[in-house]
Amino acid sequence: MDAYEDLFTQFRPRLRAMAYRMLGSPSEADDAVQEAWLRWRRADTASVDNLGGWLTTVVGRVCLDMLRARRSRREDPVGIAVPEPVGEHPMTPEEEAVLADSVGLALLVVLDTLAPAERLAFVLHDLFDLPYAEIGPIVGRSPNAAAQLAARARRRVRGGDTGDLTAIGAQRRVVDRFLDAARGGDLAGLIEVLDPDVEVRADATAAPTGTPTVLRGRDAVAPAARVFGGRVARFTRLALVDGAVGAIVAPRGRLATVLAFQLAGDRIAEIDIIADPDRLRAIDLAVLESDWDTMEEPT
Numbered sequence: 001m002d003a004y005e006d007l008f009t010q011f012r013p014r015l016r017a018m019a020y021r022m023l024g025s026p027s028e029a030d031d032a033v034q035e036a037w038l039r040w041r042r043a044d045t046a047s048v049d050n051l052g053g054w055l056t057t058v059v060g061r062v063c064l065d066m067l068r069a070r071r072s073r074r075e076d077p078v079g080i081a082v083p084e085p086v087g088e089h090p091m092t093p094e095e096e097a098v099l100a101d102s103v104g105l106a107l108l109v110v111l112d113t114l115a116p117a118e119r120l121a122f123v124l125h126d127l128f129d130l131p132y133a134e135i136g137p138i139v140g141r142s143p144n145a146a147a148q149l150a151a152r153a154r155r156r157v158r159g160g161d162t163g164d165l166t167a168i169g170a171q172r173r174v175v176d177r178f179l180d181a182a183r184g185g186d187l188a189g190l191i192e193v194l195d196p197d198v199e200v201r202a203d204a205t206a207a208p209t210g211t212p213t214v215l216r217g218r219d220a221v222a223p224a225a226r227v228f229g230g231r232v233a234r235f236t237r238l239a240l241v242d243g244a245v246g247a248i249v250a251p252r253g254r255l256a257t258v259l260a261f262q263l264a265g266d267r268i269a270e271i272d273i274i275a276d277p278d279r280l281r282a283i284d285l286a287v288l289e290s291d292w293d294t295m296e297e298p299t
Helices: 001-023 027-043 051-074 093-105 105-111 116-127 130-137 143-157 165-184 187-193 217-228 231-236 277-282 288-295
Strands: 194-202 212-217 236-241 244-249 257-264 267-275
Touching: 001 027, 001 051, 001 116, 001 194, 027 051, 051 116, 105 116, 105 143, 105 236, 105 244, 116 130, 116 143, 130 143, 165 187, 165 217, 165 231, 165 236, 165 244, 165 257, 165 267, 187 194, 187 217, 194 217, 212 217, 217 231, 231 236, 236 257
Parallel strands: 194 267
Antiparallel strands: 194 212, 236 244, 244 257, 257 267
16 A cells, blocks of 8 residues: 555646646545546556556546536536635635635636536646647547647637737736725725726626616725725736736635726726626636746646
């Protein structure tokens, strides 16, 4: 047993990292790796030349089954299941924020909008460099079909053709200014980045009153915008929202709110705060290209 444990320990970190990216849940990733361990103990692997590849295949198939079961249950109204407490002790909010930063919260949120086979093909190829010849058997497709799955996922994750990257960069600078001011409780900074006639619309799920709410004018909007400071700020990340720079709020990793912005020059003219599950499902989310380029591999 000790020999088995020692050998499996060599592969565990990479298997867990892969499972976490595929499932978006530390606890489910641990379950998938544990299942791979149990299957290895029961199987006759004496003739297996590449144990790492064999275990990767097992973990991939376990994750695929878990993703399909999750979809069939539809337990979560939005279907997002990203960073959760890891290990025996619950994570602090600060630890959750660090985890979200290290693995890319926006990426995990977008990944959960993909079909299970697309998600696996993308994660295994683009994030862990597995060839399509190995991915195909895991998802039950030919290598060419696996490549097509990954390509479709890649377009979704990166937003397809994002258009004018200069315009995206300009939008990002304005939204960054807004979020930085909100996080710091900087009322003067908020007033500076908001158009004098700014309008904020919150749907019934997002509004504290439980009814759709509209605020007009930066004198009304700026104080209310400071709600995005404090703990909320830890779980707010930039993302492409229907092709434009926006923000997602995902406390404890579960997508709760999307902020869609309309700009007038270098100021914000409209903010649409969306929390209704049906509306969230209809939004096209993608990861900003610059965030993708700096994404860290999970450990």
